[in-house]
Amino acid sequence: xxxxxPEDRDLLDSLRRRDPSGVEAAVDGHxxxxxxxxxxxxxxxDQSEDLVQETLATFLETLDRFxxxxxxxxxxxxxxxKKSLERxxxxxxxxxxxxxxxxxxxxxxxxxxxxxPPADIERLLASKRAGxxxxxxxxxxxxQQRAAFILRELEQLETGEICKILGISVTNLGVLIHRARIxxxxxxxxxxxxxx
Numbered sequence: 001x002x003x004x005x006p007e008d009r010d011l012l013d014s015l016r017r018r019d020p021s022g023v024e025a026a027v028d029g030h031x032x033x034x035x036x037x038x039x040x041x042x043x044x045x046d047q048s049e050d051l052v053q054e055t056l057a058t059f060l061e062t063l064d065r066f067x068x069x070x071x072x073x074x075x076x077x078x079x080x081x082k083k084s085l086e087r088x089x090x091x092x093x094x095x096x097x098x099x100x101x102x103x104x105x106x107x108x109x110x111x112x113x114x115x116x117p118p119a120d121i122e123r124l125l126a127s128k129r130a131g132x133x134x135x136x137x138x139x140x141x142x143x144q145q146r147a148a149f150i151l152r153e154l155e156q157l158e159t160g161e162i163c164k165i166l167g168i169s170v171t172n173l174g175v176l177i178h179r180a181r182i183x184x185x186x187x188x189x190x191x192x193x194x195x196x
Contacts, residue, residue: 012072016063027056030072034080040150041084042139051087055080070164077155078165081147088143107182130193137187141180144168148176149184 011029014022031052038048058079059066066075109115138146144166151162152173163173 012066012068015060018060023060026059026072030076031056034076037077037080037150037155038084040135040138040154041081041143041146043084043087047087051080051083054083058083070161074157074161074165077151077157081165084147085143130188133188133191133193134184137184137191138180140187141183145176145180145183148173149180152177 011022011025015026034052034055035048038051039045043051055076059076062079066072070078107115138149141149147166148162148168151157151165152159157165159170159173163170166173166176168176
């Protein structure tokens with residue numbers, strides 16, 4: 001289990017009692033990682049801080065409904081994700097058309113085989129330069145694809161957790177991650193970083 005996300009039953013009991021030390025422990029244990037996720041989702045520092053505060057406030061308000069069927073981490077990331085969607089909707093509506101379809105078609109031959117196979121994203125993440133470029137490219141892809149990619153590749157959450165957080169099916173998750181990878185590859189190639 002990741003040490004960034006304390007999963008102590010005593011902590012949860014303390015939170016339900018609204019014990020100040022429990023609240024402090026929850027904030028100390030989760031705020032930094034939530035902030036990192038908000039930043040990775042493309043929000044600036046101020047917006048990320050606001051999202052983390054809103055997430056923690058909502059978490060404390062809804063503690064009585066938390067049944068413990070998921071981890072505190074999953075519960076918090078789910079709240080953060082929903083808050084990020086609310087924030088984006090208030091800023092602007094997402095485009096209904098997805099121009100990635102044309103890119104997908106250009107990647108296959110007329111026989112349905114890869115003209116250029118997708119990049120090995122895991123290997124690219126290992127490179128610091130490529131990692132920085134990937135993070136810049138992530139800011140340019142649709143929010144749901146970005147969230148799916150971040151939760152899978154960077155936070156390394158399990159498929160079931162991601163589907164629950166995003167409210168999507170396993171099949172939809174696969175499509176989102178696949179499209180995110182293609183968009184990242186296109187962006188990296190535009191930056192002059194070649195992918196195999």
